[in-house]
Amino acid sequence: MSHRKPYVRPVERTWWKNHPYYRFYMLREATVLPLVLFTVFLLFGLGSLVRGPEAWEGWLHFMANPVVIAINIVALAGSLFHAQTFFSMMPQVVPVRIAGKTVSKKVIVLSQWAAVAVISLVILYLV
Structure with missing residues (x-):
């Protein structure tokens, strides 16, 4: 030691x-x-x-x-x-691939924000 x-x-x-x-x-x-x-x-x-x-x-x-x-x-x-x-x-x-091609990073990010917007609008409609 x-x-x-x-x-x-x-x-x-x-x-x-x-x-x-x-x-x-x-x-x-x-x-x-x-x-x-x-x-x-x-x-x-x-x-x-x-x-x-x-x-x-x-x-x-x-x-x-x-x-x-x-x-x-x-x-x-x-x-x-x-x-x-x-x-x-x-x-x-x-990374998302459709038909063997990588989807653009911008499309992925914008689709996530679109999902947030849709979910928020649905919740606002329910409230």
């Missing part, structure tokens, strides 16, 4: 700030924070729906708070940003 200490390179807490790729990655991963708050708000909404009309009205009043509205807008922006980055890398991860 050797008594030498192995070299451990010191890593600063802000190591990711030195490279634009890692800054972009951290920004993308940080979009989960407002989405977590949005999910917690919805869970409390379901709980208040079960408790009765008074609790539901209280939750609706809470959701009308400007801070909550701002958090929801940031969550929507983060969700769209996350979707855009996911959709843009999808053609590289799963």
Whole structure:
């Protein structure tokens, strides 16, 4: 057994700030924070729906708070940003071939956004 200490390179807490790729990655991963708050708000909404009309009205009043509205807008922006980055890398991860020819990356990304638009319109129609 050797008594030498192995070299451990010191890593600063802000190591990711030195490279634009890692800054972009951290920004993308940080979009989960407002989405977590949005999910917690919805869970409390379901709980208040079960408790009765008074609790539901209280939750609706809470959701009308400007801070909550701002958090929801940031969550929507983060969700769209996350979707855009996911959709843009999808053609590289799963290349689609039809009749032996690779489908254009632009077509794949646009078809994913079209699916999001259609699903959103269906949900808006149902609500």
